[in-house]
Amino acid sequence: MKKIVPLIILITGFTFYSASAQKSKTQDQNAIKNMCGCFEVTFNFAETFNYVNDSTYVPSEVKHDKGLEWVQLVEDSDKKIVLQHLLIVGNPSSPHIVKHWRQDWEYENTDLYVYNGDNNWIYKSLPKSDVKGQWSQKVFQVDDSPRYEGSSSWVHVDGKSYWENTTTAPLPRREYTKRSDYNITLRRNRQEITNTGWIHDQDNDKLLRVAGKEDVVIAQEKGFNTYTKVDDSKCAAAQDYWKKTSAKWALVRTKWDEVFSRNKDLNLEEKVDNKQLYKYLFSDTEYQNKADIDTVIESFVKQ
Template structure:
């Protein structure tokens, strides 16, 4: 009787482990489906505002289109890294713009949460809190931190999606024009579709002050569609990455060292009157020493 019970338990455990491995592989395939060449449409509209200021002006509805190459950079069992590159201008001689990067980490416990005003707060979560989950870490064009969050990929009724809410800096389309809020609470949904994938967002524009409750100034809807097209259309972007990937590997390595300090992170907005991306995109930052030095100059403090 006891041997039968042990056999049943062992079979159940084997089935569970096998199911977990199959689920993780489904997750990995969904994430990697975000790689390739896409015609992208970015749609953003302010939906509600709660300002008491009678002169308040909502952000204008914004619609942009572009061709984007999503390059698979890392394909490890517990980490998938995807670098996005915009391909703009004359198709026969396009200009390549290094765009955002997303890293996906399985059962990650180390988090940097944005807290407004160029401050990221480090938190180490218990392993039980992230069991079976993937963390999406989103980085700016210079590979500095942006936002991150952890959730479970869901595969049901023919759908594959991941949802999370995370605190983030103002988007680039806003921070050069708005100063009436200092933090975006991003509701992110990534869903794989038959045409490519969708980044669906429900965002809150938040005023955050130390020791006070957050104030929601307005809400915003974002709906970005990535329609897959032949990879050949993004050949220029893929070629640019092939030529420049070693430099950006050095940039990522330096940032990994900074993140590895596991301390709150405060970054300067400008050094020598230039943002970090303007330094790194300029000539003279191809070697590790120069890259490490300029990134470190933006690390105001870790504590």
């Protein structure tokens, strides 16, 4: 009997761990999917500190904006959840839909692309032990090209559910046409589920990265975006848009997945024939089939 007891304890302990891990994973999945639906969104950004010894330095303007956004559940499997954001703008009686950012959540994912500045992403393969129980968040641009990625654990404690991560990213759209004194945003992201929706809380560094030198922090900023749940009917126009265009964007995602699966550093062109990728893909008449979509995306991938 003495030899059996440790085995029973081991089995019991493993069973308890497996049940606990599955419960946590289910909580994670529910938290992620709670970011779906129709939301009134506020976007708030302010430059908090700057470290440039230059009296002519001009900080970024404080930004306050708001909008209506539909977050569509595109994929829901055991280890991957895909959410597509669709921004609703213009006259409510005849709104315009902007395909906004996308976030993919992958469980215990080991493959990441880390932004290194100048439209370059470094492929990084993580040890399985480093991502055990974690979810990676992969954020994509409006044309489904990469933006930033990171892996962390969802935390469920004291009635709160949140995910925090620090990673590098390109300049946000509100900055990249106005600022040339930095080339990387070091993002400290926190996404927290609330009783009324969710919050995207950010504390970011504006970095200047030069090969062979240490990164220089030019300034820091605070971002605080709130997503307040409203009735889904308010986002009917975005839901209709997605029904009409989802097949096309599935082809776009499939092509990008093929590019990412090469598992090597990725360098992208800013423009091809003086035109950005999203301007090709946002056409309502062109780039509607696999061949054309594959060709135009590949033309932006530097060999």
